Amino acid sequence: MDGTTEQKLHLGKHNGLKVFKHLTKSNDQLQTIQLISYKKTNSEDSSKSSSAENRSCMSVDNQPYGCNIRKQETNPQAVELPNIALRPGHSVRTDHSVNYLHDVNLTSSKETKAFRTKQNKVKNNNLLSDRKENVENKQDQNGDKTSKFSTKLKVPNLIRNRTADSNIPQARNTLSNRPGHERTTKGGKALAKTSVTRAERRDVTHRHVLDQPTHHKLELCDFVEQDIIGGDEVRTMGFGPTKITYLDYVASGRPLRSIENFIRQHVMPNYANTHTEVSYYAAQTTKFREEAREIIKESVHATENDAVIFCGSGSTSAFHKVIHAMDLKKSTYMLSPIVLLGPYEHHSNILPWIEIKAKVIHIKQTHEGLINLQHLEQELKDIQDGPKRTIIGSFSAASNVTGILTDTVAISKMMHKYGGLAFFDFACAAPYVEIDMNCVQDGPDAYKDAIFISTHKFLGGPQTPGILIAKKWVFRNQVPHGVGGGTVVFVRRQNHKYYAEPEHREEGGTPAIIESIRAGLVFKLKDTFTSQFIMERETEYFQQALSAWSKHPDLLILGCIKVERLPIFSLLFRNPHTGRLLHHDFVALVLNQLFGLQVRSGCACAALYGLELMGMSEEVAQRYEKFITESNRTADREKNSESNIESYDGLDNIIFKPGFVRLNLPFFASAKCINFIKKAILLMADHGWKLLPLFDFERKTGKWWYREEQTFQPDKSLKDINFTKGFSCMKSSSSQERYKDTNTPIFKRFPGLDYDEIIERATYILNDVSKPNQYDLSDQTLEYKGDADELRWFMLPSEAADIIHQREVQYVAPEKLPFMPVALSEKLNNKQNKRSS
Template structure:
C-alpha cells in the first residue's frame, strides 16, 4: 500500500468537528500517544474475521479453529518482524500478547522474573535510563529491587561510561537488569540498543528495552547479526511495546517478547487462570509447558491480536528502513522551521538522530504560554490534534525543563493540594511517514502562528486551576458537542443505515480549508484582541504575592493584565523567565549549581514586572488601544461574530477560573 493510499485509508482522515472558530477537519499529529485505525484492516476484520469469531482454546469447531489459526498467524507475523526465534531451548524467544499496552507487558515481565513486590527482590539491581516512561520505572520500583538511575551524557544520550562504572560496582549482585527506552517519547532521541546490549551482557546483566515509542518506526531486532569479537553479546533478552501506537493498531494489546531462558522452571505462571493448565484435580494442578499458553490466561484480546498482526504487515510492507528514511526528512524539515522562531523552545538536543517526535514551549515575555492553552488553540483554530503535559516521563521532563530540586518539591506540594495548573510540561506533536509536505507545513505554520499571536486569545479562554484544562468562553455556556454511546438507537432497522455521515461536512479541498484556517486565525486574533481590551478593564489577576504562586507560576493566565501583554508585544523582548521552568539550564548543565542565583534572579524579575505594571503610564495604553481599534476598522470588511470568535463579554463579567 503506497503512502498516499495509507493516508487516504486512515479512519477519520476527513473527519470534521465543531470548534469555537467554526467547523474544522481533524489534522492528527498525536501518533506517539496512539496510532490511527486503517479502513482496509477494519474492513478485513469485519468481513473475514468477525463472521467466524469464536473463543480460542479449541480447534474442533469451525469458529474456534479459524480464530485460533488467525491468532497463531498474527503471533508469527510479529515474531518474524522483530526477528524473534520461535524455537525450543534457552535461546528461543516467546511472543506474548499482554493486555493494555506496555504497562501490562512490563508488569508481566517483572512477575516472570520473580521480582515479587516488596519481597525477595533485595538482590536484584535494575539500571534504568534517563528517558524512561513511567511504565518502565514504577513496576521496577514497586518490585523492591534496587534502582540505579543512569543519567544522560553531555550529548543527551545514555551515559555508557557511568553505566559501566555501576555495572562494575554491582558486579556481585545475583540479578542485574538493564532496562532502557529504545526512543524517548518526548524528544524522539534514539538509543543504540546494540551497543548497550553488548555492554550489559559483558557484565552479566540482562538487556531489556522499552520499544513503545520506537516500535511503529524503527527496526526491531531481538537477535541482530553483526560482526566483531562480541557479536554473541548483541542479542536482547526482552522487549515490550504497545500495539495501539501502530498505524492500524488502535484496539490492540501490548506485546512482550523475551528469551525462554528467563522463565523459571519452578514458577507456575504470572497469570494463573483459565487456559493455562493441562489438568486440574481437587487438590492439584499442572500448568501447560508452552510459555505463551501459560502466560495468556483467560480469554485473550482475540480480535486485537489479529488486528496487530495486520498492522505489522502494513509496517513491514513499507519497511522500517524506508520509514526511517522518510521520517528523518520530516525531522530536518521541522527542525529548520521551528529553530528559526525565537519564541519556540524545542526540548532536547536538536543535533542527534531522532524520531519525528517534538516537544516545545512558547515564550512570551518573562513567562510561557501554558502547554494546554497551546493545544487548545491548535485544536480550535486549526483542527490539529496535539498533547500537553510531561508525556508520562516525569524525571526526563523535569531535566529538559531545567527545574531544580527545590522547585520540584514546591511543585509537588502544590500538586498534592489539587492545583494541577502548576504541573510543568510542554506541547508535543508527532508525525508519521505517510504525511505529505503540505500537511507538515500546515502544522508548522499553525505552531508559528500560536507562537506569534497566541497570547491575543488569552482573554477569550478560561482555565481550571484543578485540572489545567482551557476552554473557550463560548464553550462554557453551550451544551457539549461530544457524542454519547446512548446516541445509538438499538431499535432502528439496520436497513435504515447510519443516522448521519460523520464526514458529511468535509470541505471539497483539504488544502483550501487549511489556507482558510490560517487566514481566519489572523482575523480572529485581532478581533479577539479588540474585544479583550474592553473585557479586561478593571479585572485583577487571580494570583498575588501570597503563597507559592509568584515563584511557581510559569505561564500567562486568561486574566493576565492586558497592559502587560501590550507592552511585551511592543517591546518584543524575551526577558529572563519567571518561575521554575528554565530550559536553558538543561543546555548549560547547570540545574543544581545555580539554584540560589536563579531563585534570586526570578524574584527580582517578578518584582520588576509587578512594579512596572503598577506605574505603567495610562496615556500610552490609551493611545495604543486607539491605534489598534483604527487598524481593525480599516482592515476588516466583514468582521467575525464576536459571540463566537471573541471574548464573550457576559462570560468575562460573570465567569471565573474554577
C-alpha cells in the same frame, strides 16, 4: 536443449507495457529464469486488458477502501474463500481452503487506480505536486537539486511473481543473506517440483524478499493517508468548521478502513474461541491468531528461543508480565534485583520496579541527551563488588518526549558483559524503527532478553494488545501470571499441571483474539513500508520542521536536536512581553480550536525526564509538589465562601503543574500537510498569546476553555444509543447549530475546510483580536500572591489584554523564573555568543 520446453507466462501490464516471464521445463523439473520482456501495448490492447482486469477484480460490499476479491476455480470439495488484499486492486492466491494472514498483500500497483474513490483520485492528482513541493523544500534548505523522493517513476527491472512456480529457494537464499537472518533461513537450489509447502510460501511472502520500489511506497503513503478512519473529518470548533489533523501518534495510532474491513468481512464471520481446533471456526480463528504471532516473530527476527506473548492493552502489561515471570516479587528469600534505568523512561518502566522494592539506579544522560554508557559501565562494575543479585537494564528504545533514539546494541553488549539482562521498552519506537531481537551480525552478546511493545501506537493499531517478546529462559515462574483456562495440561482433584511453553501458559483465559489478529496485520503494514523507508521519511520531515522552528526566538524545542531522533517535538512557547511561558493546555486548546491540530499536553507520563528538560531542581520540584498536593486554602476559602466551590480531589492548584505540548509528524503525511503544520506552529509562536483574553481556566483543575462556549465538551454520547426498536443513534445537539447562530462573531463563520483556508482564517482572527477595545479583562495578577506569584510560570489572560490595550505589564527575566528550561538557557547562550563574536 533436449527434453526442454519453454513457457512464456503473461504477468500483466506495467506502465503501459506487457510483462512476460520466461520459464523452462527440463526433465519434469520446473526452473524459473528471471528474464522479463516488455512489449508495448496499443490503445486497443490496453483498453481490453484494463476491462478484463476490472472484470477479474471486484470490491467487497462496494467499500471505497477495503479488501478486493479475485475469484479463481478451486477444489469443489474445499470451502472457497476469497483472496485478500488490503490495497484496492490487489488480490492473492486461494489455492488452499483456509485463509492465511500471510496472504494479505499490502504492496502497491498501478492497477489500484481503477478502484480509487473520488477522494483518492483527487489525492492522486496532487501526489506529484506534493513530491515536487518536497523537492523544493530540499532545494531551499541545501540547494540540492536531487531528492530521494523523485517525481520520476522508474520501471523496476525485476518483477517477482509470488505464485507456486517462483524460484522459492533463490528467494530464501536472498533472505538468508540479509543481516539477522543467518540463524533462521537456508539457501538452496531450484526446487525439483512445482508443489511448494505452505511454510515455504509464507517465507517468501515476507517483506525482506519483496521490498518494493520507493515510488510504490509513496503511493502506499498516499493510500494510507486516505484510508484512515476519520482522516477527512471536519468538526465545528470554536472558530468554525475545521479540518482535523491528528498529530498524536506517539500516544496512539488511528484505525484503517482496509484493516477493519478485512476483520469485519473475513475474521468476524469465522470467529470462535481459540481453545479448541475441532470445529472449522475455531480452527480458522486459531490459524489467524497463530499466524499473527508468526508475522510478529518474523518482523522482530525472533528465533525458537524467543516467546511472543500477547498481554493486556500496552507495554505496561508486558512489564508486569515479565516481572511475574522472573519471580522478582519473591524478595523474602532472595535479594531484590538491581534495575538500571535510562534518563528518559516512561512511568511504566519506573513504577513497577519501585513497587517490587528493586534497587533502582538512574543512568545519567550525556550533554547530547544520549544514555551515558560510561556511567552505565561504572555502575555495572560497582555492582560486581557487592553480593550476587539479579541485574536488569531496562531502557527506552526511544524517548516518547523528544524522540531521541537509544543504541540498543551497545547497551545489550554491556549488560551481558557484566552478567545482566537487557530489556527495552519499544512502545514509542516500534512503529518506526527496525527491531532485531538477536542482532547476530553485531556479535553473540548483542541480543535482547526482552522487549515491550504497545501495538496500539502503530498505524492501524487501535484495539490491539500489548506484546512481550522475551527469551524463554526469562520465564522462571512455576505458576503463570494470570492462571486460568488454557494454561493447564491436566487438572485433577488434588493437583494440576501447567504448560511448559510460555506462549501457552502465559495467555490464560480467553485472549484478545481479534485484537491479536489485528496486531499481526499492523506489523505486516509496517514491514511493507520497511523501517528504512519510514525512517528516511521521518528524518526528512524532522529536518524540515527543525529548520523552520529552531530559528524562532520564543519557540523552544526540548531535547538535543543534533542527535538521531524520531520526528517528535515537545514544545514550549514563550511570551516576549512578560517573559513567562504560555500554558501548555492553553496552547493545545488553541491548536485544536483554531487549526484543528490534535496534539497532547502535559508531561507525557515521563515526569522525571520532564524535570530535567525543564531545568527544575529537586528543591523546586518539592515546592511545586507541596503547593499542588498540600493545598493552601486560606485565600480560596475567602474567595469561594459564597460560591461553595469544592476542590478537585483535594487539590487546588493543578494549573501550576508544568508541562509541554507534544506532537509528531506522520511519515505518510503529504508535503502540504507538513507545510501546514509548520505554518500553524509558527503562527502560534508569533501571535498565539493574543487569544488568551478569549479563553479562561479553572485554577483547581487546570482546565482551559473558550469563553464563548463556556466549557469544551464533546457532543457525542453513548446515552444517545437506543436498542428498543433494534438500533438507533439519536444525534446530540451539534456544535453546527451554534455555528449557524446569527449572534456568532463573524470570524467564526469563516470555514477552514482545507489547509489554506485554515491559515487564512487564523491570520484574520489573530489580526482581529490584536485591535484594542475588543476584549478586556480585570487584573488577574491580584489573585496570585506569595508562593502563587513566585511559582507562576505561565502568562495570564489579563496580561495579554493589558498588552493589547498598551498597558504596562510586569516582565520576568529568564533567571527570575521559578525554573529555566534547558532549551531556553541554550538559546540565550547562543544569542550571547553571537553578540560576543
